[in-house]
Amino acid sequence: MLKAAGALAAGAGLAGLTACSGSGADGATGSAGDPSSGRISVWSWQGPAAELKALVPEFNQKFPDIQVTVEDIGNPAIWDKITTAMAAGGQGLADVLHIGVDYLPGYVEKFPGALADLGPLGATAHRDAFAQGLWQTVCPDGKRVNALPWEANSAGFFYRADLFEQAGVDAAGLQTWDETIEAGKQLKARTGAHLLGIDKPASQPDSANFFQLLLQLQGTSYFDQDGAITLDTPEAVKAMTLIKTMNDAGLVNDLAGGWNAQMSSLKKGTAAVHPSPTWFGGVVEEQVPDEAGKWKVRLPPAVRRGGPTAATVNSTHLAVAGSSKHQAAAWTFIEFVLTRPASQVKIYRGKGIAPALMKAYEDSVFHEPSAFFSGQKKGEVFLEALKAPSPPFYYTADYARALKLVTDAQSKVLLKGADPAKVLADAADQLAGQTGRKVRR
Amino acid sequence: MTTAAPARTRAAAVPAPGAAARRPRSRRRLAPYLFVLPALLLFAAFKLYPIGSSFVLSLHRTVGGKETFAGADNYNRLIHDPLFWTALKNTAVVLVVQVPLMLALATGLAVALNSRLLHGRSIFRLGFFLPMVTGLVAYGIAFSVLLNKDYGLVNWLLGLAGLDAVPWLTDPLWARISLGLALTWHYTGYNAVILLARLQTVPAELYDAAAVDGAGAWQTFRHVTLPGLRPALLLTTVLSTIGTLQLFDEPFVLTGGGPDNATLTIGVYLYQNAFKYFDFGYASAIAYALAVLIGILGLIQFRILGEKT
Numbered sequence: 122m123l124k125a126a127g128a129l130a131a132g133a134g135l136a137g138l139t140a141c142s143g144s145g146a147d148g149a150t151g152s153a154g155d156p157s158s159g160r161i162s163v164w165s166w167q168g169p170a171a172e173l174k175a176l177v178p179e180f181n182q183k184f185p186d187i188q189v190t191v192e193d194i195g196n197p198a199i200w201d202k203i204t205t206a207m208a209a210g211g212q213g214l215a216d217v218l219h220i221g222v223d224y225l226p227g228y229v230e231k232f233p234g235a236l237a238d239l240g241p242l243g244a245t246a247h248r249d250a251f252a253q254g255l256w257q258t259v260c261p262d263g264k265r266v267n268a269l270p271w272e273a274n275s276a277g278f279f280y281r282a283d284l285f286e287q288a289g290v291d292a293a294g295l296q297t298w299d300e301t302i303e304a305g306k307q308l309k310a311r312t313g314a315h316l317l318g319i320d321k322p323a324s325q326p327d328s329a330n331f332f333q334l335l336l337q338l339q340g341t342s343y344f345d346q347d348g349a350i351t352l353d354t355p356e357a358v359k360a361m362t363l364i365k366t367m368n369d370a371g372l373v374n375d376l377a378g379g380w381n382a383q384m385s386s387l388k389k390g391t392a393a394v395h396p397s398p399t400w401f402g403g404v405v406e407e408q409v410p411d412e413a414g415k416w417k418v419r420l421p422p423a424v425r426r427g428g429p430t431a432a433t434v435n436s437t438h439l440a441v442a443g444s445s446k447h448q449a450a451a452w453t454f455i456e457f458v459l460t461r462p463a464s465q466v467k468i469y470r471g472k473g474i475a476p477a478l479m480k481a482y483e484d485s486v487f488h489e490p491s492a493f494f495s496g497q498k499k500g501e502v503f504l505e506a507l508k509a510p511s512p513p514f515y516y517t518a519d520y521a522r523a524l525k526l527v528t529d530a531q532s533k534v535l536l537k538g539a540d541p542a543k544v545l546a547d548a549a550d551q552l553a554g555q556t557g558r559k560v561r562r
Numbered sequence: 563m564t565t566a567a568p569a570r571t572r573a574a575a576v577p578a579p580g581a582a583a584r585r586p587r588s589r590r591r592l593a594p595y596l597f598v599l600p601a602l603l604l605f606a607a608f609k610l611y612p613i614g615s616s617f618v619l620s621l622h623r624t625v626g627g628k629e630t631f632a633g634a635d636n637y638n639r640l641i642h643d644p645l646f647w648t649a650l651k652n653t654a655v656v657l658v659v660q661v662p663l664m665l666a667l668a669t670g671l672a673v674a675l676n677s678r679l680l681h682g683r684s685i686f687r688l689g690f691f692l693p694m695v696t697g698l699v700a701y702g703i704a705f706s707v708l709l710n711k712d713y714g715l716v717n718w719l720l721g722l723a724g725l726d727a728v729p730w731l732t733d734p735l736w737a738r739i740s741l742g743l744a745l746t747w748h749y750t751g752y753n754a755v756i757l758l759a760r761l762q763t764v765p766a767e768l769y770d771a772a773a774v775d776g777a778g779a780w781q782t783f784r785h786v787t788l789p790g791l792r793p794a795l796l797l798t799t800v801l802s803t804i805g806t807l808q809l810f811d812e813p814f815v816l817t818g819g820g821p822d823n824a825t826l827t828i829g830v831y832l833y834q835n836a837f838k839y840f841d842f843g844y845a846s847a848i849a850y851a852l853a854v855l856i857g858i859l860g861l862i863q864f865r866i867l868g869e870k871t
Contacts, residue, residue: 204837231624231840322732322821377711377732377821385712521838532822536734554642 151211151237151445158186159447161454164203165219166196168472169271169437173219175471176464180457187450197326200224207232211444216451220268222258222436223520229267230518237441239266242452247460251477252507255436268438269459270477274398275420275506276334276432279405282417282495284312284393295422298335298363301394305372308393316367318374318383318392321535323528325379326521330434331396332531333514335360337432338424340512343523348515349561352527353542353549359424361541365534373535384408396421398434399503403473406493413493420506431509436477475503482507519556526552620846629843636847646848648823649831652738653807656827660742661802667746668753668798673787675754676761687758690751698748702815705744706731709816734824737817741825744812749805753798760794761787796867800860807856828852 165173170193177189192215194202199219206214207228218236220228228235244266248256255270285292288308295301305316320328336342339356351357367373374392376382386392387408395401405416420430439459441451458464465476466484476482487500517523530544549560623632640646674680675687693701708715709730717727730740764786772782810829813819819826819834828848836845 201837204840208840208842227840233628322734324732324818324820375732377729381710382712519839525834525838529822532820536822551644554639 151443151448153242153449154447156449156453157184159450160188161190161216161445161447161451163189163191163217163219163454164194164199164215165191166194166199169219169468169474170194172468172471172474173458176458176467179464180454183457184450184453187453189454203228207235211235211442214442214444216442216445216447217454218440218442219271220438220440222438222514223516223524225258225268225438225440226261226516227518227521229261234443236267237443237445237448237451239269239441239452239455240264242441242449243456244269244452247456250460250479252433252479254433254511254513255477257513258436259438268440269455271437271439271459272400272474273436273477273507274400274434274475275503275511276337276434277397277399277401277503277506278419278421279395279397279401280417280419281314281390281393281412281415283415284308284314284390287312292417293419297422297426298424301422302363302367302370302372305367305393306370309370309372312393314390315374315392316372317394317396318376318386319364319368319531319535320376320379320382321368321373321532322375322377323532324377326524326528327379328376329524329527329531332360332364332527334396334421334432334434335363335424337434337512337514338421338429340429342512342514342516343520343527344515344517344558345561346513346515348517349559350523350549350552350556351561352523352530352552353546353560353562356424357545358542361531361534361545363424364531365538365541368535369538399475400473402494402499406473410493414495416493417495417497418499418502420502429509429512431506431511433507433511434514475507479507519552519558522555523552616846616849619843620850622843624841624843632843636844637851639844640847640851645823645826645831646828646851649826649828652823652825653809653827655738656742656745656809657803657806660745661799661806663742664746664750665753665795665798665802668750668757669791669795671750671754672757672761672791673783675758687755691755692751693748694752696748698811699815701748702744702812705740705747705812706816709740731817732821734822737821737824741813741816744816745809748812749802753802756798757791757794760791764790792867796863799867800863803859803863804856807852807859 163170163173170191174191177191180189181187203214203218203220203224206212214235240260247269248260251270252273255273259268259270260266280292282292285304285308288304288311290304290307292304295304301316308314308316317331319331323329333342336356339359341351341354341356343350343352345351364373374386376386383395384404387395387405395405397404402418406413421432423430439455441448441455445451458468459478462478462481462484465478465481466486468474469476469481470486481487482500482504487504488498489500490496491499526548530539530541530548533539533544534541549562552558553560619629620636621631621633622629623635624630671690675683675690677683680686696704707713709717711717711727711729711732714730716730720726720728728736730736768786768790769782772786777785808829809827810833813825813827813830814833817825819830828851832845832848832852835841835848
């Protein structure tokens with residue numbers, strides 16, 4: 122705040138942006154190099170970074186002349202780090218980048234050439250190897266391959282079977298979210314537990330995950346395939362209305378603070394349901410090992426009776442920097458990690474990260490009964506979801522803006538009791554003003 | 563020491579007749595510029611060029627990865643952007659509520675630290691100044707841990723006193739209060755030290771004269787101390803205003819600008835546009851709007867608080 126920098130302090134804000142002239146990398150700075158030798162660096166975060174590190178010795182048995190350094194940049198710090206490096210024309214960017222589906226289109230669109238085209242390096246051969254819909258995510262125009270899919274997360278409905286039993290509700294039989302809300306009321310009355318939790322003040326951007334899931338179950342997202350804004354559709358209003366109904370009935374636990382709050386809720390058992398992606402199963406087992414046998418998992422109920430219950434809620438990918446001088450060696454590493462079933466099985470065993478590579482699911486680890494999840498075959502539940510038709514979620518380069526407006530709208534509904542239709546209409550108009558996109562109503 | 567020594571020194575100090583005339587005039591003129599040239603070059607490369615380049619950037623939009631000239635579009639968008647106005651309003655709240663409170667507190671502290679009745683004054687001065695030395699992010703994180711709703715020390719102490727937990731960072735109003743508390747903790751001592759330095763230049767005779775005239779403590783403060791502090795108050799007000807308008811680190815670390823944009827400042831909004839939405843042109847326009855604002859407010863403060871000569 123108070124900086125003894127004199128009047129020039131006014132310029133500090135101005136000076137900060139020029140490194141980011143948005144010129145981006147042209148991709149021409151990099152080169153393919155030798156596919157079997159070179160020194161490459163990899164940027165990832167926490168769990169996935171640890172799994173990548175663990176794979177390096179095995180990789181080096183096959184490719185001894187490629188030196189791999191995996192850096193755990195942390196999440197969300199990695200996004201800023203990639204952004205600034207790309208804005209500086211790829212200066213200081215690692216060779217291999219771990220990128221979430223929410224950031225991929227933005228990087229591709231705003232920094233053309235910052236990611237190498239993996240097609241010429243051999244990616245196209247793996248076109249049909251991944252869960253459906255994911256190839257379109259990494260290769261939207263059918264020509265340029267921006268990355269290769271790593272994990273494919275389906276929406277799950279992890280629940281405390283013992284609490285539902287205590288409340289006299291058959292959780293496995295819940296067909297729709299409306300039914301689930303009614304069950305939630307009974308659950309609250311008989312056990313005191315909330316139905317689920319949401320980060321009401323949106324202290325973290327992922328506070329809209331549940332809203333997004335409800336959209337996907339209706340086959341929509343924030344944008345349609347033409348890039349028009351779909352925040353003000355009947356489906357979006359229905360999703361937000363469901364959230365408001367739950368909240369008004371006192372069924373929503375406040376997870377203000379994001380991740381830590383959710384972990385605390387998990388340990389205290391304040392919510393009976395965690396509508397979370399595949400990988401969350403591993404987290405539950407880690408956090409509350411004493412509750413083995415009390416938990417079950419299923420796919421979420423449908424929004425409309427008979428509607429879809431499967432949704433691939435997000436995916437992450439590995440990409441090669443356009444500025445990399447060792448693109449071929451980087452690709453060799455990516456191919457080893459993402460297209461070799463043994464690598465993916467090892468990662469799944471380590472951190473429960475669900476592979477996008479369909480061949481990996483032939484391994485027995487995905488078909489074993491889980492003692493923790495009351496003897497259920499957890500892997501098969503999500504495999505079923507991956508095989509089911511799942512409507513695509515169109516992120517576009519403006520996803521971050523849309524997400525901000527959605528989380529603000531949701532906070533207004535949850536904290537101030539605002540009208541879902543109104544806040545979503547406002548959000549759609551604001552987004553249109555910011556991006557120049559049309560609103561589809 | 564011999565008597566000849568000073569004479570020799572004098573002789574050495576006197577230039578030989580005609581020496582100046584022999585040195586070319588242009589070189590004499592050039593010398594000072596050569597000395598300031600390195601600083602000037604660095605200033606041009608790292609300040610002037612970025613500032614100019616940022617202005618050019620603010621006139622562009624990125625379409626399909628290419629910079630396209632957009633004229634005043636970004637500025638026009640700014641005027642119609644509700645979030646920008648929210649950020650401006652939040653920043654204004656800090657400026658109108660927190661800054662005066664902090665400066666009043668700093669003035670009180672300065673007077674107290676200057677009092678001869680206080681033992682161990684230097685220890686207190688050091689103690690109040692130390693927060694300023696703490697890294698912005700470090701103290702932001704420390705406050706976010708202290709103020710955590712479920713595990714924070716503050717709520718734990720409140721619980722011991724039988725009070726309910728306060729949602730310090732997750733309720734719009736409390737988040738603003740928390741931000742104000744953090745800022746006050748960090749900067750009050752710094753301002754107090756500036757004011758104290760000025761206070762020590764106020765002549766003691768004025769206080770003696772006031773005492774002789776029978777002035778009470780309040781009258782002495784109002785008619786002697788405050789006028790004496792005027793230049794330092796102007797300095798701290800202007801610096802605090804500039805700092806507040808650029809406020810970024812604390813809201814970014816503590817609340818990320820939330821909840822529900824309650825602590826979104828212009829700095830945080832600028833950051834979001836540049837590094838979250840990759841909209842560097844718009845972010846540059848925000849930076850320029852900010853610079854203009856700082857300029858205008860600075861001028862107004864100089865007019866109101868400046869010395870009337």
